[in-house]
Amino acid sequence: MKVLLIEPHRPLAQTYAAWLRTLGCQVSVAKSAQSAIHVADEDVPDIIVLELQMAKHNGVEFLYEFRSYSEWREVPIVLHTMIPADSLHLNEQQLRLLGIAAYLYKPTTTLMVLARTIKEIVGEEKIENPDNYDRHHTLAQGLSGS
């Protein structure tokens, strides 16, 4: 499964990309809206994980631009952002129009929840190492007690 991770903070991008790769995902990282468009143009992702807060062009601009291309209208997008839900005035119609498959508040979203969300959206068969996912899940559960 090809994931386009749009994350401007490099150390965070490295952590999230490393996690997604342990699940067998092929991860492309983009730091900005412009570079994300270029990356998507080269190889259409199966899913996008998007931080809204970015320099120059923010994630909303990316969303509208991305969705204006017909070949990209069905690519699911997970908002994974520093902006809390109550600060983000998105109604149902906008969520649907922009094809937002899920909203995750980044500070409180664990790696496991991110993985589970992606899995629910794209389907388990698309995660190449579902066994790894379950093993990690069990291991993490055991360690955190959650």
Add this chain to the structure above:
Amino acid sequence: MKTQIITTGIILSRKDFQEADRLLSILTPDHGKIKTIAKGVRRPNSKLAGGIELFSVNHITFLPGRGDFATLVSTRMESHFGSIVQDINRTMLGYEVLKRINRITEDAAGEEYFNLLRATLGGLDDFDVSAELVELWFTMQLLFMTGHAPNLKTDSEGNRLMPGEAYLFDFDEMSFRQQQGGPYGANHIKLMRLGYGADDPTVLKHVTGANEVAAGVLKLAKNILKLHVRV
């Protein structure tokens, strides 16, 4: 030989068109809304603000076409409402405004819509006025321009609206109805009048207490718009 037309315009929407082109809807003050094909801009470096920024007023040159579409020859940014994209919610509101104007100008677009859009974007660009007040002003202006402004002078019985009274809004009569304990009072009505009468949304930042009642007034105005204008 076709004559090039030079004017100013604000881009309302961009979408793909054939393999290498983009279709831009541009609102102008003197040529209404034009649909133009920007040739060859669909590939990488031009995507996303490849010289054609949204939330900006641009000098544009275009060649009128035989059919529905003109051909964009060149653009140059005249002014850019760059602060809008520094706030996610203002960005979203900006796109909503563009979308509404795009819909409402399907059939005809006079200069007043261009001025409304430019003033609204200017308001969103000014962080001293809340996005809510800008949206309220925009909504009230749209209601006025489409002939669906509510009655802000008299109530549904024909009596003057009174400062100490409470009101409900009657959507059929498009006026306020006196009601004890009703959600709307003098401040709500005053703010609607200002939204209706102010030339520019930035005027509202000077109104004391406007932010406190803005949410309720905006909700009402948007409900009226949804019911009567459907944009």
Add this chain to the structure above:
Amino acid sequence: MSAFEYEPQERLLKALAEQLKIPLLQIARQSELAAIDPSVSFRSVGLTADMAIRLIDSYILGLQVQGQPALELEPVSVASMLQDVAHQLTPFAKQHELTLEVSLSGRYEPVMAQKAHLEAAYMALGHSMIEAQSGEGQSNVLLAAHRSAYGIVAGVFGASDTISADVYRRARALYGRARQSAPGMSAQTTAGVFIADSLLQSMQAPLRIAHHHKMSGLAATLQPSNQLQLI
């Protein structure tokens, strides 16, 4: 409380709180990853935590300075100070895939300043600028000093052209109010700039936009000590 109602100190504290979310998030996620994959290094987490603590210390220093009638000043070598700061910031810059360089043309007289405050200011400024430049996809950050007619201009510069006098003025009005007070200066990168400004203002050397060769950035003009020149 609406963003329009915060006092300046509250706004700075809010900006600091936002900026600290990122290093804490980095620590949390890296720890989670390390629990699952023992080969994951913790080195970057330590570095992230150290930088966050320094930022908090700079903020506290800034608060303390406001309560003091006059600072005890001492002769400080700008060149040494910038070299020290660069040395401390280099691992952080590397973590963000940036090269940090120092550019000092010529010899400079010592300036009368409060050494700890000056260093804290440039650390906070460097911290924010590194994060901002990284987010813009730039590759290097420069700590530099040069002479001007008014004194020794010392600052932090990047290759990005998004920061200008106008942008900085707007950012000063917006920090703690807008999530992104300027292009490249999101809620998560702003606090360091304004903490630095607060510290430098206490030495009558507020931050302003400056240019060093082809790079733009933020710098303070420091006054050389005339007394020391005679020695």
